[in-house]
Amino acid sequence: MNLPNKLTVLRVIMIPFFVVFMLTDLAGQYSNYIALVIFCVASLTDMLDGKIARKYNLVTNFGKFMDPLADKLLVGAAMICLIPMDKLPAWIVIVIISREFIISGFRLVASDSGIVIAASYWGKFKTVSQMFMIIFLILDLPGHTAVMIETVLIYLALILTVVSLIDYIAKNKEVLTKGGM
Template sequence: MNIANKITIARIFLVPLIMFFLLVNLQLPPIRIETFQITYNQIIAALIFIIAASTDGIDGYLARKHKLVTNLGKLLDPLADKLLVAAVLISLVEMGKLDAWIAVVIISREFAVTGLRQIALLEGKVLAASKWGKWKTAVQITAIIFLLINNFPFHFINFPFDVIASWVMAVITIYSGIDYFVKNRDLIPIE
């Protein structure tokens, strides 16, 4: 197994660890700064999420640069991305930090685009990530981080960056999904 695939698998193994820190109360006192409050669990989960999210680009870069692209990597990399985002979104809903409809829209889009990619593979085509798909990923990671850290530092100026980022995340996710389907409508059998 090459280094790129090992990094991808490590990302998958970080998912339950992030969920553990988000959903298990370790009974530690929270950190308080004026009106701002955050738990140690959230800080640890956010750091692990940042590490996991950053490995997404690293594994792909290494695979391409060193000609280590494998079928296993092609399968595991998008799976790892979807598991990471879906698990954290579901955890944020459970924590009351994200509206469920946003999580459902994002996870549904991921399933739909994955289905479209499967249809393309059956036709012998590979759907590369679009510009909007890359924007979607960047916005999702940013929004998730600010939701995980209770809108720090924007909390102090009473600016709801986390809420705005959540809405932007939903809109760009929907748009990027539509973009995939419009650009690849020839793959959808209409009978």
């Protein structure tokens, strides 16, 4: 197993630890900060594994499958943890996770037709906005300004999620006809 794939597996392994620290007081008042560090490290492995894989030509089928899945698991777990903390409305989490299922299904249909759907800039912006949103929400800074920034980040992530979905479908609409949908 090459280094990018090991980083992807490490990201998946980090998710349960992140969830434990997010949802418990295992480390007392430091639990959220430990969860934040785990989330940040896991997010950095996402960026790092892709760069290493492309730079050293270490792209594998395992990586193509597991890397986006690991990202979805990490971000989805984080957003679900934020719901009972009243930091993120459930309906927004449902919209964001639904987009991930739609795009994953879309990619499966495309691959059956021999079409590869590459990540778009909108998709990358969406992921970065979601990660910043999650980091800021975990930080839970006090004050009206912080609440306003949280709200802006939540709706920015939501808008970019919907825009990236529309962009993927619009740019790859031939999948809908060739894929038998």
